[in-house]
Amino acid sequence: MQLIVNKKTPFYHLHEKHHAKFVSFASYLMPIQYKGVSLEHNHVRNHVGVFDVSHMAQIYIKGENSFDLVQRITTNDVAKLYPGKIQYSCMLNKAGGIIDDLLVYCINSNFYMLVVNAANAEKDFTWICSNNIDEVEIVNVTQNHGLLAVQGPDSYNLLQKLTSIDLGSIPYYSFKIDVFGDCEDVIISNTGYTGATGFELYMKKDVAEKIWLKLFEHSDNLQPIGLAARDTLRLEMGYCLYGNDINETTSPLEAGLSWIVKNSTDFIGKDAILYQLSKGIKRLLVGFVLCERGIPRSGYDIFDDHDNLIGQVTSGTMSPFLQKSIGMGYVNKEESTLGNHIFIVIRNKKVKAKIVKLPFYEK
Secondary structure, three states: OOOOOOEOOHHHHHHHHOOEEEEEEEEEEEEOOOOOOOHHHHHHHHEEEEOOOOEEEEEEOOOOOOHHHHHHHHHHHHHHHOOOOOEHHHHHHHHOOOOEEEEEEEEEEOEEEEEEEEHHHHHHHHHHHHHHOOEEEEEEEEHEEEEEEEEOHHEEEEEEEOOOOOHHHOOOOOEEEEEEOEEEEEEEEEOOOOOOOOOEEEEEEHHHHHHHHHHHOOOOOEEEEOHHHHHHHHHHHHOOOEEOEEEOOOOOOOOOHHHHHHOOOOOHHHHHHHHHHOOOOEEEEEEEEEOOOOOOOOOEEEEEOOOOOEEEEEEEEEOOOOOOOOEEEEHHHHOOOOOOOOEEEEOEEEEEEEEOOOOOOEE
């Protein structure tokens, strides 16, 4: 039997000092929670929290033909990017299934950084390399960096204390590379996975601890937040989680991600997407709120009011902030109308739910 050795992020011993509970995730030991999921979730919604997301894989694509490669392997239009701009996108297989969803950072016209899901890092890297017909340099630099997400309504004031850059000058889905917390070459990115105000900080591994400590030195209200609260926060926003809501058998059209698919470009999987557009899709990802007590979980069956099986839950939880049981799942397209009532099977009982517009949470 092969021994699995879990990797540790640059912040591991700092999580220990905060009494984190750890789980093994994507070959990393990651903090799942500290003081409790609900407390951490609501602290981000009301104040400011910091997430260690250093396990998210960062892949550099460099060279004269780097644009051509990124344009070919991602569905969004990379031509719309310019230095300092970020794009949400996805990579598809030839059947139109989602290999991964990701962020594309344009450092310059010959240099892009792809930020992909940790669990897909090896698969993604192999896929990118297999489509590198232009002799572009492709490097996974994850192990050399740390990545923190500072999220919540108080995040702006905290972060502004540690940089001379006017954070208000960085639009959403944009970034600047500058000094942060007396550390050079930090990517200050106006992005996040929580739906709260906030930024993500990419730094070299050797200054990671220094930046963490400076954040806490400059705030009496900053709390470390685990991956469990990150999941409940993203679900309130209706953000897809790879492995739950999207995978290689789902297309972006089914997942409500058609807005990141630009058919004006020639990306891998385009023929399958065009076929789906011409023939129509049979199912859609929807959000729902339970009308009765219960908590929906991934894999639970969904029925209509005539006891017909029409789909399956992909994500679900009791929302700590909204105090409602919420979830997402795929249902037959004809049953996906807003306001339609569906039934989730929870512990052998059919629990009534209502299809609602996403996101569940709005500022």
